[in-house]
Amino acid sequence: MNADVFPTNNGSSHLNETKLRSQDVSLFYGKFQALRSISLDIPERAVTAIIGPSGCGKSSYLRLFNRMNDLIPDTRTTGHVELDGIDIYQRDVDVVDVRKRVGMVFQRPNPFPMSVFENVAFGPRRHGIRNREELSDIVERSLRQAALWDEVKDKLAHPGLALSGGQQQRLCIARVLAVEPEVILMDEPCSALDPVATLKIEDLMRTLCSEYTIIIVTHNMQQAARVSDVTAFFMMEDDRAGVLVEAGPTSGLFTNPKQKTTEDYITGRFG
């Protein structure tokens, strides 16, 4: 592990290889700088939580990893964003391939207006799988992985939008799992859900992280403490550009923060 990046690694937990790395990354929306010089390593097969006050650029940072910010006109990224050591912002990189490997779950559940089955089969179909049996297998596997199968196995033909909010969010997770990504980005995936549904998603994250690299943005400090192995704390500077204040193993960061601002934030003194 890069010692500069995880200054608080107190040796209590062993971190895996780096899966994603941002190196001196800045992001601009037009003239406005949303992120300033962020360097952070994201460990493989672990949950990394990103916390920080509203508007500090957490979502913007997350969307760097599947190049979702590309969709917004006038954005500019500098620095390096690497997936398995390859800079995904290089010219010859296929964005579609990046997005296949780096899936995303959004803040508000956004199932497609089609059946549960078709929601999950959407990705595989777009990637050329036509065989009905194969699709059925993928759909079942993904729904099981997302801990949704038992609840929807008799409703595969029902519209995805007819499910409850928590089920919809797990459907969206299944939809991402169906394309077998390596990384799953989650932007406040529980903020529209009740506590029970939230717990289900958290359990799910803990299970999934044995196979997937997960990054979750959350406003809920307890959630970050419960689910994540590593936590990164973002803050904004005077010009509202987001910076990384501190990152490290979750237990260390919450019990023994190195920076005063981190301590103030996690003890609820502001934000």
Added chain:
Amino acid sequence: MNMVRRRITQRLAFILLAATTLVVVTPVLFIIIYMAIEGAPALSWEFLISAPRMAGKEGGIFPAIIGTFYLMIGTIVFALPVGVLAGIYLTEYATDNWLTRTINLAILNLAGVPSIVFGLFGLGIFVMLFQFGMSLLAASLTLACQALAMTITTSREAILAVPRELREGSLAVGATRWQTIRHIVLPQSLSGIVTGAVLAMSRAAGETAPILVVGAAFLVPGLPTSPLDRFMALPYHLYTAAAHVPGMPKSIMWGTALVLLAVVLSFNLIAIIIRLRVRRRRYS
């Protein structure tokens, strides 16, 4: 005291609004009722399915109905694909630069060009330059040019109304931009696009000036058998019958007008029904 005044204000506002509505609705109702009374005597099965005789003073208006029907089809066959493609391009691919802004301005202005100007344009381009002659084809293309403003605008609005979350959800599982358009955006905006198309057709059905110079004829023996044939159309038939045929029975004129109005209104009604059904689906 205060409450009394508030109640009076409420009352007044209500009366004012009701009166305004009445002012708007009355002429429409009046026209329809008047036409129905005047045209009813001419309406018969015979009138609808037979050809005109004696310079239209007897017989029916069947060829004009068919001609108008062909025109509507022809218009939409050309205007819809171009409208949808342009709508997709403008919303999904074009970036906000001077070219896009110019195109948008052009579309806005297209809607404001007087219809006779489209007619002259069609005469110059389709009839003469492309040598389609005075024909159904030339007229359809001319009306399609005029309808473009509407099909592009409605397509674009329908496409823009598709929530960003759905597009992002699709792209986030590695779908390409075109796959996202094809499987998410278009299905979601289809009803809006169709509504626009139906309205464009109903407008094409009512146009007189543009087709006047590119191929409509008052009397054509037989129905058009090829796109290069001349044709009859309801609005043009009405215009000529009213203005240029001495001794034309009033009932035939009003009957023709009634049929034209029925065609246009029923298409508008279809558009309204599609829109309502979509809205109900969206909010239930």
